[in-house]
Amino acid sequence: DAGVIQSPRHEVTEMGQEVTLRCKPISGHNSLFWYRQTMMRGLELLIYFNNNVPIDDSGMPEDRFSAKMPNASFSTLKIQPSEPRDSAVYFCASSGLRTGGEETQYFGPGTRLLVL
Amino acid sequence: GESVGLHLPTLSVQEGDNSIINCAYSNSASDYFIWYKQESGKGPQFIIDIRSNMDKRQGQRVTVLLNKTVKHLSLQIAATQPGDSAVYFCAAHYGQNFVFGPGTRLSVLP
Numbered sequence: 001d002a003g004v005i006q007s008p009r010h011e012v013t014e015m016g017q018e019v020t021l022r023c024k025p026i027s028g029h030n031s032l033f034w035y036r037q038t039m040m041r042g043l044e045l046l047i048y049f050n051n052n053v054p055i056d057d058s059g060m061p062e063d064r065f066s067a068k069m070p071n072a073s074f075s076t077l078k079i080q081p082s083e084p085r086d087s088a089v090y091f092c093a094s095s096g097l098r099t100g101g102e103e104t105q106y107f108g109p110g111t112r113l114l115v116l
Numbered sequence: 117g118e119s120v121g122l123h124l125p126t127l128s129v130q131e132g133d134n135s136i137i138n139c140a141y142s143n144s145a146s147d148y149f150i151w152y153k154q155e156s157g158k159g160p161q162f163i164i165d166i167r168s169n170m171d172k173r174q175g176q177r178v179t180v181l182l183n184k185t186v187k188h189l190s191l192q193i194a195a196t197q198p199g200d201s202a203v204y205f206c207a208a209h210y211g212q213n214f215v216f217g218p219g220t221r222l223s224v225l226p
Contacts, residue, residue, distance in 0.1 A: 004159075031212070042218040043160075043205065055212060091159050095214075102148055102167065105207075105214055107159030 004108035006092050012114045018080040021111045024073055025094030033105065034067055034077050035091040043091075049075065082115045089113070118143040118210035120217035128223045135193040137220045139206035142187065148209035151180060151191045154219070155202045163191070163204075198224050 005024040013019055025032045033048040047057040049069045057067070064083070069075040079086055089112050093105045119142045129135045141149070147168045152160035166173045166180045166189070173180050179192040193200055203219045 033214075035216075043216045045213065045216075048213060050212060093159075102165055103209075104150060104162050104165065105160075107152075107161070110159050 004092055004094055004106055006090075006108035006111050008111060009109060010112045010114075012116065013082055014116050015083055016081045017115075018078065019082045019086075019113060019115075021077040021090050021092075021113070023075045023077070023092030023108060025075070025092070026096060026106055027073065029094035029096035029106075030072075031095040031103075032069060032075050033093040033095070034075070035093065036088045037091060037110070038088045046077070079113075082113075084115045087113055087115050118146055118208050118215040120206060120208050120215050124220055125218065126221045126223065128225055129196050130225050131198060132195055135191075135196045135200070135222060137191045137193075137204050137206075137222065139189050139191075139217050140187055141189070141206075141208045141215075143208070143210055144184065144187065146208040146210045146215075149180070149182065149189050150207045150209070150214070151178075152205045152207060152216075153200075153202045154205065160205055193222075196222075196224050198226070200224055 007022045031050050034046040037043045046059045047067045052069045067077045089110045091110045093107045095105045121140050150165045151163045153163050154160040164175045164178050164180050177194045182189045201224045203221045205219045207214045207216045
């Protein structure tokens with residue numbers, strides 16, 4: 001399996017622009033998570049889906065952030081309008097059972113976002 | 117809810133020595149714990165896990181210890197190598213979610 005795939009890997013945009021981050025989870029995984037990582041705040045959970053349904057979006061900073069999961073193999077995180085304080089690394093993770101083990105999260109490589 | 121914290125944000129060890137990274141959690145209902153390693157420019161990677169009905173689990177050069185009485189877990193790395201330099205996160209499984217600690221940056225000195 002290719003693992004969790006995220007695109008783009010890097011994004012530089014200007015304040016006020018719309019940003020869309022994309023994620024393809026590992027096939028067969030039922031849960032998908034979006035995280036934001038910064039030096040100041042560490043790893044923060046933004047939202048997670050189970051079977052394509054949003055379960056907990058309490059971590060979404062404000063209405064400028066939205067996430068969708070139209071099917072089991074694709075999710076988007078959108079920021080509109082973007083602000084400089086949104087600059088961070090955004091990770092997508094999916095969870096599934098390890099061989100002979102427990103449910104575990106597998107992270108994508110992240111999207112490094114810089115809002116100027 | 118659940119909150120997870122680590123005792124030290126940074127740790128420096130000599131190559132070849134053993135490393136111990138600590139983590140505390142708040143909710144006794146957390147049933148499963150994971151240690152992740154994050155190298156620069158990459159996403160967190162699974163290292164080892166432990167269920168709440170265990171107190172110790174060993175992997176290759178790594179051991180996780182769980183003390184449910186004081187809600188504490190630790191990651192021990194034997195014979196630390198330069199390739200072990202990274203940020204280490206513990207995560208507690210609570211409900212349907214994973215709650216991550218702030219991370220400890222491990223530096224291996226030559």
